[in-house]
Amino acid sequence: MAWTTSSITSASAIVLFLHYITLSLSQGGFSFTSPMAKSPEEQHPVNVVGWAAEDSSGVLAPINISRRATGEKDVTFKVLYCGICHTDLHQIKNDWGNTIYPVIPGHEIAGVVTEVGGKVLKFKVGDRVGVGCLVGSCHSCENCANDLENYCPKMILTYNGIYHDGTPTYGGYSNIMVCDESFVISIPENLPLDACAPLLCAGITTYSPLRYFGLDKPGMHVGVVGLGGLGHVAVKLAKAFGVKVTVISTSPDKKIEAIDRLGADSFLVSRDPDQMQAAMGTMDGIIDTVSATHPLLPLIGLLKSHGKLVMVGAPEKPLELPVLPLLTERKLVAGSVIGGIKETQEMINFAAKHNITADIELIPMDYVNTAMERLAKTDVRYRFVIDIGNTLKN
Ligand SMILES: *[C@@H]1O[C@H](CO)[C@@H](O)[C@H](O)[C@H]1NC(C)=O
Ligand SMILES: *[C@@H]1O[C@H](CO)[C@@H](O)[C@H](O)[C@H]1NC(C)=O
Ligand SMILES: [Zn+2]
């Protein structure tokens, strides 16, 4: 359809009309048709203790907040563990300029159900559950219809987001979560809740591209760039798919760890031109977890023809992309972010079947500011997890 003046006008009219409907509905809901409207405190009667940053110093300290009462389709659970993701560090310091303070971070949350709403189908009191990066989406766009809530333009993040009712979302550095059951993951009995929590972000972030880009076939050769929170889980997942895994890192001292402890097949020091040259054209795909600025050409060179380089880290500045080597060997450079809820459950079930968890350092709540300083220096192998259940004082 051509965009004539009249179609633009009618499109604007439709937008205005929708806006009017939305306004009427919200006013009707809260002030006119419902004289018994509840105060914010009544709507959010659940007292919650968390740790929040109040400003871009990023220093976390105890805070009292409230959450909504368990709705018909909500699951309320006691938080036992929460992983510390690098995103948490960026958000508490407002590195991306979008932080709403106070911010309670945490989107690698695991715990046990204490209450479920009347229409909840999948969960009951006592179940072991988790929540990752998302707590809501529009449920009506094409991505939502295809179980890709992570690509919904209206997805609601677990913290630093605005929920359907207009209130801010708060993450898992807190003692109680209330979440729509559509965004709750069931955690199988054999997975320990502490070491499994990081899978809800780090695990799905690497599992989803391995699957979507077809890098999950036994006998394939996949490179993993960076051996941190994301990379170490990527190695374990790829090995469980039966893939040959090569870790690519700037630090030669990670070689023993990568091979002996995590089960990688080989190791490349990215700063060693001889090693890189010898491995040219050998990989079906690469999962690149590095968010610092780094050259792509050597990585593209490692790929076979038609190979795929998938970025899951988010460098702050654009990277230089050499196009000619993409053309001549039909190579692909792509990106991927977390995964949908259905796929997250699939990943957790896969992890349970293959006994895969993250390697963690369990810390008490009041160690969190020190942990953030160490994370900034990548001084952790490989994920901090906060022992919320035992150390967050109510
Ligand atoms: C939270 O509320 C409790 C109980 O009212 C109070 O004792 C505590 O000091 C409050 N904590 C903060 C950080 O405001
Ligand atoms: C699962 O992994 C954990 C830790 O990596 C290990 O201690 C345990 O023995 C494993 N269990 C099985 C059944 O392989
Ligand atoms: Zn994360």
Ligand SMILES: [Zn+2]
């Ligand atoms: Zn949607």
